[in-house]
Amino acid sequence: MATEALRGNLxxxxxxxxxxxxxxxxLRKNKLAMVGLVMVILLxxxxxxxxxxxxxxxxxxxxxxxxxxxxxxxxxxxxxxxxGTDQIGRDLLSRLLDGARISMTVAVVVQIVVLLIGxxxxxxxxxxxxxxxxxxxxxxxxxxxxxxxxxxxxxxxAFRETFFGKALDGLxxxxxxxxxxxxxxxxxxxxxxxxxLKETEFVEAARAxxxxxxxxxxxHLLPNGIGPIIVAVTLGIPAAILAEATLxxxxxxxxxxxxxxxxxxxxxxxxxxxxxxxVIFPAICIATALISFTFLGDGxxxxxxxxxxxxx
Amino acid sequence: xxxxxAGTGAEMPTIIEVSSDEARRVGAERSLGAVEHxxxxxxxxxxxxxxxxxxxxxxxxxxxxxxxxxxGETLGLVGxxxxxxxxxxxxVARLVPNPPGRIVAxxxxxxxxxxxxxxxxxxxxxxxxxxxxxxxxxxxSLNPTLTIGYQIAESVRQHLGLSPRAANDRVVELLGKVxxxxxxxxxxxxxxxxxxxxxxxxxxxxxxxxxxxxxLADEPTTALDVTIQAQILELIQxxxxxxxxAVLMITHDLGIAAGMCDRVNVMYAGRIVxxxxxxxxxxxxxxxxxxxxxxSLPRIDDIRxxxxxTIEGMPPLLIAPPDxxxxxxxxxxxxxxxxxxxxxxxxHGAAGHLARCWATEPGGWIS
Amino acid sequence: MARYFIGRFLWxxxxxxxxxxxxxxxxxxxxxxxxxREKALPAPTVERLNQKYGLDxxxxxxxxxxxxxxxxxNLGPSYKYQDRTVNDIxxxxxxxxxxxxxxxxxxAVLVGIPLGIIAALGxxxxxxxxSTGISIVGIAMPSFVLAMLLVVLFGVTLRWxxxxxxxxxxxxxxxxxxxAGFPIAVIARYTRASMLEVTRKDYIRTxxxxxxxxxxxxxxxxxxxxxxxxxxxxxxxxxxLVTGSFIIESIFGIPGIGxxxxxxxxxxxxxxxxxxxxxxxxxVAFLNLVVDVLYAYIDPRIRYx
Numbered sequence: 010m011a012t013e014a015l016r017g018n019l020x021x022x023x024x025x026x027x028x029x030x031x032x033x034x035x036l037r038k039n040k041l042a043m044v045g046l047v048m049v050i051l052l053x054x055x056x057x058x059x060x061x062x063x064x065x066x067x068x069x070x071x072x073x074x075x076x077x078x079x080x081x082x083x084x085x086x087x088x089x090x091x092x093g094t095d096q097i098g099r100d101l102l103s104r105l106l107d108g109a110r111i112s113m114t115v116a117v118v119v120q121i122v123v124l125l126i127g128x129x130x131x132x133x134x135x136x137x138x139x140x141x142x143x144x145x146x147x148x149x150x151x152x153x154x155x156x157x158x159x160x161x162x163x164x165x166x167a168f169r170e171t172f173f174g175k176a177l178d179g180l181x182x183x184x185x186x187x188x189x190x191x192x193x194x195x196x197x198x199x200x201x202x203x204x205x206l207k208e209t210e211f212v213e214a215a216r217a218x219x220x221x222x223x224x225x226x227x228x229h230l231l232p233n234g235i236g237p238i239i240v241a242v243t244l245g246i247p248a249a250i251l252a253e254a255t256l257x258x259x260x261x262x263x264x265x266x267x268x269x270x271x272x273x274x275x276x277x278x279x280x281x282x283x284x285x286x287x288v289i290f291p292a293i294c295i296a297t298a299l300i301s302f303t304f305l306g307d308g309x310x311x312x313x314x315x316x317x318x319x320x321x
Numbered sequence: 322x323x324x325x326x327a328g329t330g331a332e333m334p335t336i337i338e339v340s341s342d343e344a345r346r347v348g349a350e351r352s353l354g355a356v357e358h359x360x361x362x363x364x365x366x367x368x369x370x371x372x373x374x375x376x377x378x379x380x381x382x383x384x385x386x387x388x389x390x391x392x393g394e395t396l397g398l399v400g401x402x403x404x405x406x407x408x409x410x411x412x413v414a415r416l417v418p419n420p421p422g423r424i425v426a427x428x429x430x431x432x433x434x435x436x437x438x439x440x441x442x443x444x445x446x447x448x449x450x451x452x453x454x455x456x457x458x459x460x461x462s463l464n465p466t467l468t469i470g471y472q473i474a475e476s477v478r479q480h481l482g483l484s485p486r487a488a489n490d491r492v493v494e495l496l497g498k499v500x501x502x503x504x505x506x507x508x509x510x511x512x513x514x515x516x517x518x519x520x521x522x523x524x525x526x527x528x529x530x531x532x533x534x535x536x537l538a539d540e541p542t543t544a545l546d547v548t549i550q551a552q553i554l555e556l557i558q559x560x561x562x563x564x565x566x567a568v569l570m571i572t573h574d575l576g577i578a579a580g581m582c583d584r585v586n587v588m589y590a591g592r593i594v595x596x597x598x599x600x601x602x603x604x605x606x607x608x609x610x611x612x613x614x615x616x617s618l619p620r621i622d623d624i625r626x627x628x629x630x631t632i633e634g635m636p637p638l639l640i641a642p643p644d645x646x647x648x649x650x651x652x653x654x655x656x657x658x659x660x661x662x663x664x665x666x667x668x669h670g671a672a673g674h675l676a677r678c679w680a681t682e683p684g685g686w687i688s
Numbered sequence: 689m690a691r692y693f694i695g696r697f698l699w700x701x702x703x704x705x706x707x708x709x710x711x712x713x714x715x716x717x718x719x720x721x722x723x724x725r726e727k728a729l730p731a732p733t734v735e736r737l738n739q740k741y742g743l744d745x746x747x748x749x750x751x752x753x754x755x756x757x758x759x760x761x762n763l764g765p766s767y768k769y770q771d772r773t774v775n776d777i778x779x780x781x782x783x784x785x786x787x788x789x790x791x792x793x794x795x796a797v798l799v800g801i802p803l804g805i806i807a808a809l810g811x812x813x814x815x816x817x818x819s820t821g822i823s824i825v826g827i828a829m830p831s832f833v834l835a836m837l838l839v840v841l842f843g844v845t846l847r848w849x850x851x852x853x854x855x856x857x858x859x860x861x862x863x864x865x866x867x868a869g870f871p872i873a874v875i876a877r878y879t880r881a882s883m884l885e886v887t888r889k890d891y892i893r894t895x896x897x898x899x900x901x902x903x904x905x906x907x908x909x910x911x912x913x914x915x916x917x918x919x920x921x922x923x924x925x926x927x928x929l930v931t932g933s934f935i936i937e938s939i940f941g942i943p944g945i946g947x948x949x950x951x952x953x954x955x956x957x958x959x960x961x962x963x964x965x966x967x968x969x970x971x972v973a974f975l976n977l978v979v980d981v982l983y984a985y986i987d988p989r990i991r992y993x
Contacts, residue, residue, distance in 0.1 A: 156968035296828035449899030461890040476898035511988040
């Protein structure tokens with residue numbers, strides 16, 4: 010700390026050009042984070058445009074190719090199927106591209122659910138304090154003790170046959186279920202931010218001139234405390250992608266014939282010894298997504314709040 | 322908690338509990354320690370330059386600094402924050418964080434040994450034993466998860482090779498000396514159970530634990546309440562006198578330097594700009610920057626009742642400083658020469674009164 | 689402080705109440721009952737079964753009956769395995785599941801923490817890169833992928849370890865490693881960041897100013913302080929291991945209770961499902977409490993009141 014203060018003394022502060030451009034400057038110097046950012050952008054592009062560029066629809070079966078290969082999945086490197094096919098001749102590349110769409114949708118939708126639940130609860134708890142705070146925080150305790158996966162599986166099974174359960178090929182339900190179990194971190198973070206900011210002078214000033222509570226929270230507190238929330242959300246994305254892949258692996262969530270990366274691995278597992286490509290390529294996709302968001306999240310954390318370094 | 326400090330400063334408990342032979346032997350050595358001098362001066366710093374290699378460029382935090390400390394003397398090193406005084410002290414103990422900092426030039430003779438030539442291992446044996454360090458912020462300078470007793474005993478055991486029991490006795494003795502009541506009962510306490518002033522007493526006990534020849538006190542009272550500041554300063558002075566320990570007193574407060582020191586070095590922007598005895602400096606400072614420092618002292622006889630005077634402007638950036646008087650941009654008396662040539666540290670007036678100023682040099686435009 | 693922890697322990701009871709109530713309601717909202725088979729049972733049979741197990745009672749009666757049994761240590765009947773009680777099922781498998789979880793936890797801590805420390809001490813040198821590389825692999829691979837990789841590599845190709853079962857130490861290795869992979873990465877990353885932060889603390893400079901050897905500064909002053917924040921993630925890590933073991937159990941065919949985790953839901957085996965929920969919720973809440981005790985022990989500043 011002292012060495013930092015000392016370093017700070019040695020170099021006179023540059024012209025401050027705002028929190029965000031400072032943070033972006035720091036982010037740009039972080040190589041891993043920039044790699045992560047580029048990969049994340051690529052993943053989103055693939056998710057949006059990939060299925061249009063896919064050589065085949067993900068459902069199309071090229072049985073002839075499989076028969077020509079002696080009834081076995083086409084290996085990668087085939088002129089018609091770059092990454093090969095599965096047992097019934099579906100093009101792996103096309104299926105992976107569709108899977109990217111699923112994973113990136115998880116990334117976005119789960120975090121939206123998390124924010125929609127976590128931010129209001131945290132803000133209310135932090136702002137009103139006292140009994141409200143106590144009640145809401147006890148509720149987050151309960152959520153914390155809830156076995157996540159069990160809860161998600163239960164929800165998925167319970168609502169599988171409803172309209173809600175069938176929306177988006179069964180994905181919406183999974184996304185909401187994952188979101189329902191992941192908002193606690195954000196709620197606690199928002200509460201902490203609000204608690205500490207509440208005492209600061211600019212809030213006193215806003216109160217003194219009669220600004221309403223809701224307005225202070227939305228106009229003053231949230232913008233000032235948004236850095237850690239962005240970090241939490243970014244680092245929540247790989248967790249959500251992993252949760253979706255795990256659920257898909259055990260057969261919950263996306264319904265056939267659509268396949269997420271996790272369910273592709275589950276399908277490929279049966280033939281992993283003879284045709285490892287059916288497992289390896291989806292595993293590489295998952296790894297890429299997890300690593301990219303983790304790098305970006307780590308970089309954002311270091312850039313947005315140096316004090317938070319290394320903490321989640 | 323601050324109540325603990327009340328009254329413990331002035332009346333120093335003199336009861337020294339010596340309950341083991343080992344501790345008694347250490348006590349005996351201590352009273353002899355001051356006699357054998359291996360060199361003319363305890364500390365001779367010559368041409369010390371410490372640079373920090375940052376992404377924004379090389380910061381010349383300490384630039385060609387030279388000064389001496391006599392055996393048993395208290396020397397002041399005064400300047401604004403960021404002038405390089407702390408880095409100077411860290412350089413003497415070779416504690417400059419590397420990277421980004423590095424001592425790039427100079428010689429530090431300590432009791433006849435050039436510290437910059439020592440191996441890390443040899444330096445480690447001097448650090449804590451011959452040179453004690455008191456840091457600025459007692460709240461963060463003690464390890465929060467180790468007991469007070471352990472943190473003091475640690476250096477005694479390291480350097481004097483005392484057994485755990487003898488070390489314990491020594492710690493109790495030290496805590497008594499720095500004015501912590503019921504010392505034996507507090508060995509197992511953690512820093513958070515002590516007030517700021519008490520923690521600084523613990524820091525002093527650590528610094529003194531092996532009876533060092535030199536103590537580097539880096540703004541030891543800046544983080545403390547005003548009432549406690551005086552007690553701590555008095556404690557340092559009393560103990561330094563008692564043990565015949567030299568002190569390099571680093572402070573931004575000329576008032577503290579005046580009260581504690583025999584001689585004062587004024588630092589500005591990585592350089593020493595004036596050296597004089599305290600009396601000389603207060604009677605006739607020869608550097609406009611030192612005038613500014615003196616002027617900004619609050620005075621009881623100040624009848625004008627206006628705001629504290631401060632020195633206008635900011636110290637210069639220490640990346641590639643120009644060949645000029647570094648104070649010139651903020652100096653009311655600067656002329657062309659000040660902006661084109663840097664003055665040397667030369668004799669101004671009385672013997673031993675050196676300053677770095679064209680204006681007050683013999684023949685300058687201010688006399 | 690004892691008072692505080694007793695209070696915290698008692699707080700687990702309402703948590704379990706809420707968790708079990710929610711699960712119970714959700715479970716009964718699922719259409720179909722435990723008697724749904726490929727070939728539908730005749731209606732009178734279903735009726736008789738329902739009557740036998742009290743499934744035709746109102747839900748709150750069923751819940752109260754279940755809760756009353758639970759208090760007496762009776763987890764009720766299994767609808768799927770009609771010759772066994774839930775107590776039998778849990779009793780048979782829980783030891784294995786706990787053993788797997790504890791071994792994976794120890795492995796994660798014993799590998800993750802040193803890995804993080806080594807990385808921080810060799811900051812920006814090869815130990816750092818090696819450790820970061822291992823962390824990245826751990827983060828990038830879901831446990832089921834890691835498990836599959838281990839099976840193919842060390843089970844099928846090299847034949848070092850058996851690919852399944854739970855019959856002695858050689859069968860424990862691969863499941864434990866597969867389960868511990870992700871937590872190792874998380875703990876190592878966290879430890880490294882925490883160590884690097886501690887390196888910059890004033891008290892480390894104080895320790896150096898005492899002339900302590902470098903090893904003493906690291907072992908006495910840095911590691912303990914660096915581990916304090918690491919302890920906070922041990923709770924979630926334990927929870928992850930406890931709830932995440934079911935996939936590993938099914939991949940390696942381990943006779944723990946994890947495999948009932950999914951099957952009890954799909955088979956509407958209410959008794960087993962409720963037992964799983966209660967056990968996992970209790971484990972998570974209790975382990976978090978243990979972590980808090982540990983936290984108070986390692987950081988003297990923390991005094992719960």
